[in-house]
Amino acid sequence: MVHEATSRRPIRLAIIGVGKIARDQHLPAIAADPRFELVAAVSRNAVVDGVPNYHDIAALLAERDDLDAVSICTPPVGRASIAMAAIDAGLDVMMEKPPAATLSEVARIEEHAVAAGRTLFATWHSREAAGVAPARGWLADRKVEHVSIAWREDIRRWHPGQDWILEAGGFGVFDPGINALSIATRILPGAWTVENAVLRVPEGRMSPLAADLGMRCGNIPATAVFDFLQEGPQTWDIVVETDGGRLTLRMGGSILDIDGSVTEAPDAEYAGLYARFAELVAGRRSDVDITPLRLVADAFLVGRRETLPPFAW
Amino acid sequence: MVHEATSRRPIRLAIIGVGKIARDQHLPAIAADPRFELVAAVSRNAVVDGVPNYHDIAALLAERDDLDAVSICTPPVGRASIAMAAIDAGLDVMMEKPPAATLSEVARIEEHAVAAGRTLFATWHSREAAGVAPARGWLADRKVEHVSIAWREDIRRWHPGQDWILEAGGFGVFDPGINALSIATRILPGAWTVENAVLRVPEGRMSPLAADLGMRCGNIPATAVFDFLQEGPQTWDIVVETDGGRLTLRMGGSILDIDGSVTEAPDAEYAGLYARFAELVAGRRSDVDITPLRLVADAFLVGRRETLPPFAW
Numbered sequence: 001m002v003h004e005a006t007s008r009r010p011i012r013l014a015i016i017g018v019g020k021i022a023r024d025q026h027l028p029a030i031a032a033d034p035r036f037e038l039v040a041a042v043s044r045n046a047v048v049d050g051v052p053n054y055h056d057i058a059a060l061l062a063e064r065d066d067l068d069a070v071s072i073c074t075p076p077v078g079r080a081s082i083a084m085a086a087i088d089a090g091l092d093v094m095m096e097k098p099p100a101a102t103l104s105e106v107a108r109i110e111e112h113a114v115a116a117g118r119t120l121f122a123t124w125h126s127r128e129a130a131g132v133a134p135a136r137g138w139l140a141d142r143k144v145e146h147v148s149i150a151w152r153e154d155i156r157r158w159h160p161g162q163d164w165i166l167e168a169g170g171f172g173v174f175d176p177g178i179n180a181l182s183i184a185t186r187i188l189p190g191a192w193t194v195e196n197a198v199l200r201v202p203e204g205r206m207s208p209l210a211a212d213l214g215m216r217c218g219n220i221p222a223t224a225v226f227d228f229l230q231e232g233p234q235t236w237d238i239v240v241e242t243d244g245g246r247l248t249l250r251m252g253g254s255i256l257d258i259d260g261s262v263t264e265a266p267d268a269e270y271a272g273l274y275a276r277f278a279e280l281v282a283g284r285r286s287d288v289d290i291t292p293l294r295l296v297a298d299a300f301l302v303g304r305r306e307t308l309p310p311f312a313w
Numbered sequence: 314m315v316h317e318a319t320s321r322r323p324i325r326l327a328i329i330g331v332g333k334i335a336r337d338q339h340l341p342a343i344a345a346d347p348r349f350e351l352v353a354a355v356s357r358n359a360v361v362d363g364v365p366n367y368h369d370i371a372a373l374l375a376e377r378d379d380l381d382a383v384s385i386c387t388p389p390v391g392r393a394s395i396a397m398a399a400i401d402a403g404l405d406v407m408m409e410k411p412p413a414a415t416l417s418e419v420a421r422i423e424e425h426a427v428a429a430g431r432t433l434f435a436t437w438h439s440r441e442a443a444g445v446a447p448a449r450g451w452l453a454d455r456k457v458e459h460v461s462i463a464w465r466e467d468i469r470r471w472h473p474g475q476d477w478i479l480e481a482g483g484f485g486v487f488d489p490g491i492n493a494l495s496i497a498t499r500i501l502p503g504a505w506t507v508e509n510a511v512l513r514v515p516e517g518r519m520s521p522l523a524a525d526l527g528m529r530c531g532n533i534p535a536t537a538v539f540d541f542l543q544e545g546p547q548t549w550d551i552v553v554e555t556d557g558g559r560l561t562l563r564m565g566g567s568i569l570d571i572d573g574s575v576t577e578a579p580d581a582e583y584a585g586l587y588a589r590f591a592e593l594v595a596g597r598r599s600d601v602d603i604t605p606l607r608l609v610a611d612a613f614l615v616g617r618r619e620t621l622p623p624f625a626w
Contacts, residue, residue, distance in 0.1 A: 077615075080506070102611035103416070104604075108504035168509075169615035191421035193393070196481075206617055291417075297610040298415035302390075302482035304519055305618075 010037035011092075011281055012067050014060055016082055017074035018043035021096060025125070026073055029270035035278040040064060057082050061089045069119075069281065072096060077169050080105040083120075087112050092119035094277045098178055098293050101169045110288045120286040121277045124182035128272030129253025130265030135240075136187040138258060142242040144188060147215075147222035150237050151180045152230035155209070161313050165207065172199075172207025174296045176236075177226040181292040183253050184238055190218040194295055197303035202311035209308055213299055323350035324405075324594060325380050327373055329395060330387035331356035334409060338438070339386055342583035348591040353377060370395050374402045381405060382432075382594065390482050393418040396433075400425050405432035407590045411491055411606050414482045423601045433599040434590050437495035441585030442566025443578030448553075449500040451571060455555040457501060460528075460535035463550045464493045465543035468522070474626055478520065485512075485520025487609045489549075490539040494605040496566050497551055503531040507608055510616035515624035522621055526612055 013036050015022055027048065030036045041048035042060050054060040057070075069092040072082055079100045086093050093113065099122035100106045106122065113120035126132070153176055155165070164170045171178065185192050193216050200210040213224040236252040248257040255264045280287055326349050328335055340361065343349045354361035355373050367373040370383075382405040385395055392413045399406050406426065412435035413419045419435065426433035439445070466489055468478070477483050484491065498505050506529050513523040526537040549565040561570040568577045593600055 101615055102507050103607050103614075104504075104506040104611050107607070108506050111504055168617040191417075191424055193417040193421050194415050294416050294420070294610075297607075297614045298417050300613040301416075301610045302414055304481040 010035055011069050011278065012037050012039045014038075014040035014042060014064070014067055014070045015048065016042040016057060016060075016070050016072045016086075017096075018046035018048055019073065022073040025270040026071060029274050030071075032271065033274045033278070036274060039067065057085050061085060067091055069093065069277075071277075075164065076101040076171075080109055083109045084112055087116050087118050087120075090116070090118070092121075092277075092281050094121045094123060094273070097122070097124050097182065098171070098296075099288065099290075103290060103293060103297055106288065106290055106293065110286070113286060117284070118286075119277075119281045119284065120288055121273075121280050122288040122290075123273045123277075124179070124186075124289070124292060125269045125273055126179035126183050126253055127186045128269040128276075129183065129249075130268065131249045131256030131263070132183055132186055132253045134263070135247055135249055135253075135256055136189075138247060139187055139240060139242065142244040144217070144220050144240055144242050146241040147184060147188065147217060147220060148239045149180045149184060149222070149224035149226075150235050150239075151177050151224070152227040152235040154230050154234065155228040156313060157234075166202070166205040166209070166311065168206040170207045171296065172201070172205075173209055173211055173226040173228040174207075174299070176228070177211065177224065178292050178296055179252065180224060180226075180236065180238060181295050183249065184217075184222070184224075185289075185291045185295070187238075187249075188217045188220075188240070190220070192217050192222070192291060192295060194298035194302060197299040198306060199299065199303040200306045200308050202308040204310055209311060211299065211303070213295075215295070323348055324382050324591060325350050325352045327351075327353035327355060327377070327380055327383045328361065329355040329370060329373075329383050329385045329399075330409075331359035331361055332386060335386040338583040339384060342587050343384075345584065346587045346591070349587060352380065370398050374398060382407065382590075384590075385409060388477065389414040389484075393422055396422045397425055400429050400431050400433075403429070403431070405434075405590075405594050407434045407436060407586070410435070410437050410495065411484070411609075412601065412603075416603060416606060416610055419601065419603055419606065423599070426599060430597070431599075432590075432594045432597065433601055434586075434593050435601040435603075436586045436590075437492070437499070437602070437605060438582045438586055439492035439496050439566055440499045441582040441589075442496065442562075443581065444562045444569030444576070445496055445499055445566045447576070448560055448562055448566075448569055449502075451560060452500055452553060452555065455557040457530070457533050457553055457555050459554040460497060460501065460530060460533060461552045462493045462497060462535070462537035462539075463548050463552075464490050464537070465540040465548040467543050467547065468541040469626060470547075479515070479518040479522070479624065481519040483520045484609065485514070485518075486522055486524055486539040486541040487520075487612070489541070490524065490537065491605045491609055492565065493537060493539075493549065493551060494608050496562065497530075497535070497537075498602075498604045498608070500551075500562075501530045501533075501553070503533070505530050505535070505604060505608060507611035507615060510612040511619060512612065512616040513619045513621050515621040517623055522624060524612065524616070526608075528608070
């Protein structure tokens, strides 16, 4: 049995990768959760005030033996070696989405965590949006007839100058689009498959600025339209037609509209992620659902490519 | 307990998809194996002599209730619905490689087979090549330092006029290349990952005619060069450098060369596959290893694309 005193000691956490998402979301969520204590940060070129900072995970692990866990917020390419090193050091690991650049890397990290008996949590922050859990509950009692996803945002507004996102491995419009897939596969946890895809890639770039997917959830048809060139109003909607009415998740899942009856709740996505990580650590369990990343990989595998005019910021 | 008489009754099998691979390999292997009895064939435009023939799986299942299993040899696109229908009819299923066009389809078929308690065997015929099992055994005792794969063949000789192979979802040079990956991941069953890839696609086509992969097996570097425009001698080689010498599998795995000591055995790949299927059915087990297909999907996900001149037959 775990002693009360032990079970109540906070999880001593280092954050790895101190970019926009770490500052905007992770650091406030960690500060607000008494189950966690931020004890270090790792970044090549940024500093978190109030804790010791390290240049890379090797320096962190060489100097600190008081850590319980790391939260990895670096870009997906290169994520695997960081996660492997943390697991080797006996730490539990939480990872921003997508968990790695490839499915084979995720499998390798997961096998390593299982072998070492560590908790691994591959997060999908959009699944914690306020409307997602009630949507899942409502849909469980109904016969779904059709799903349509429209994820249209302006790359220049949300990722200004970030050329990496249009490089090979940068996911392009699937960087936001995978959030839609993470919600869709949570509210309808059936067997999702990709049947066809069109990937529209600007001349001279590697990853798509727009994509259309034809999918199925079991036998239910599902479509997704992803567009990274949306000016004016931004759209992050999932519409589910059922025999009991139409359910719409708007604004990335924060607004739930069931036949015109709207509920909205404040954003608490990252609070939800850290609460879940604490539960997983306490239970010595992992949560690694590759489904959204697998759908993206399948879209690249079977997708027809079309060429768009050159893109400039 | 199963009665002797029952356990010795052959598996009553229908073959679905009667193309070149079915005629060249499957039908002779089935005829030579007393554990199987071919009782039907399904094809849109071909006929197998000596058994009733059906136009599609729906017609087969509507008219026959005496089947135990099907062996699916159709192209990968469309494979999933055939496999699902067979499982729904209570049949065990064997599938040519690759098991489906996407990873999500393979997962759906596998979940369905597990839920129905049916045997599902996703075959990789190259793993049954004569040199593969001894190579795996020899490598198990040695420290591997490097793996290099060279798979160079002439698309005009082996796939004349088959435009589908260069369409989206046709796999291009990965259609043969996945055989190399199936061997490599069998003889070295560590955690294989794709780190980078270059995919060379002819202008106006969708799938690559050539590809280079940078991979790792655990921490061991591995490279693959796939080329579909190889004239003259054809090459299907895997070279493994170890602390105990160099192992080379040539000609797709049929020739094993360990530091110049060569062993060669006659082709028995499909005999091996059917023997394994009979074992799996007898044991009520499945064998669905997605590793080779996952590496291909990852190569498409992170691969840089380069354009080749137009390709004509």
